[in-house]
Amino acid sequence: MYIMLLTLDDYKPTWQDRSGMMIRPKGDQLEITYSVSETESWDDFVHNLNTFLSPYNDSYQVQTNDNCPPDQYFIQEDSGKPVRNNPKRSYRFYGYDRGQPCILIKLNRVIGMLPGKDGQSPYVTCGAKSGKDEWREDSDKIGQLEYYPPNGTFNLMYYPYYGKKAQVNYTQPLVAVKFLNASLNTDINIECKINSNTLSAGSERDKFAGRVSFKLRINDK
Secondary structure, three states, X not given: OHHHHHOOOOOXXXXXXXXXXXXXXXXXXXXXXXXXXXXXXXXXXXXXXXXXXXXXXXXXXXXXOEOOOOOOOOOOOOOOOOEOOOOOOOOOOOOHHHOOOEEEEEEOOOEOOOXXXXXXXXXXEEEEOXXXXXXXXXXXXXXXXXXXXXXXXXXXXXXXXXXXXXXXXOOOOOEEEEEOOOOOOOOXXXXXXXXXXXXXXXXXXXXXXXXXXXXXXXXXX
């Protein structure tokens, strides 16, 4: 056992997670259900987002991370500070009190992953979950979406990731999706996926790679 442990790399694990995706807030079983008029039904979602975004505080980012040129990889010969990452909070309650909730999307951390080539950053798109009988109906329910950053991009400057030991202060990039006029009082099955010229969204071997599905329901009472 001791000899086996000596072969392990402290900076790059032998097994890594796939290029999967996850949302915040997650809710119960990736379901986000709340009532606009009942503050207690969405207060936990707001608290969850506030907690999750605390490391992205502007002043903290300035102190711990570098401000690097966009649209190109931030290659480091030795361990160093990651790129400054400042997602903006456009509204105090993230739109939940207005029936326009924001969902954060992130890619799993994979050491050394280069998610784009030829200067093309990967980007996120969301729509009705395919493969379900009601997907056409869900397409009509989703309504207009707004992405931040524009076009839902994961800029290349946040990659590659060198691991927790090499980049202690690393905060992975996020994409925020705001549902501007989703239908009320109905379940909406949503799927968000990565669009990249180096990563694929799902395959026969791993149908969850590069995508995440969740259910959204906004009640007006």
